[in-house]
Amino acid sequence: MEKIGSVKSYSIGFGMAIIFTLAAFLTVTSGWFSQGAAIAIISLLAVVQLIVQLVFFLHLGRDKVKWKASAFYTMLLILILIVGGSLWIMYNLDYNMMSSDAMEQYMLEESKKGF
Numbered sequence: 001m002e003k004i005g006s007v008k009s010y011s012i013g014f015g016m017a018i019i020f021t022l023a024a025f026l027t028v029t030s031g032w033f034s035q036g037a038a039i040a041i042i043s044l045l046a047v048v049q050l051i052v053q054l055v056f057f058l059h060l061g062r063d064k065v066k067w068k069a070s071a072f073y074t075m076l077l078i079l080i081l082i083v084g085g086s087l088w089i090m091y092n093l094d095y096n097m098m099s100s101d102a103m104e105q106y107m108l109e110e111s112k113k114g115f
Contacts, residue, residue: 013056020049
């Protein structure tokens, strides 16, 4: 491994990030893959890109300092709770909302009552 924070280390990470970004772009624009395969490839490239970013730019896992890893895992837990909670709330709102036909019927009944 290269020295943490060296120009060579950053250049390798930047090059890898560019390669994975171009690979994802070509996956979508080339039309060589079906939609399901393209989604799987892009998801895999996103995970690999995440690992490259964490190792080469955030220096996670390259030294013996444990507080970086614990801070990262705490951030990841908070992110999962926020995103998961938001999706749960949106799902429940969508499930519990009236359909447009039911809403139109309700509005017509209310308009007949007047003020």
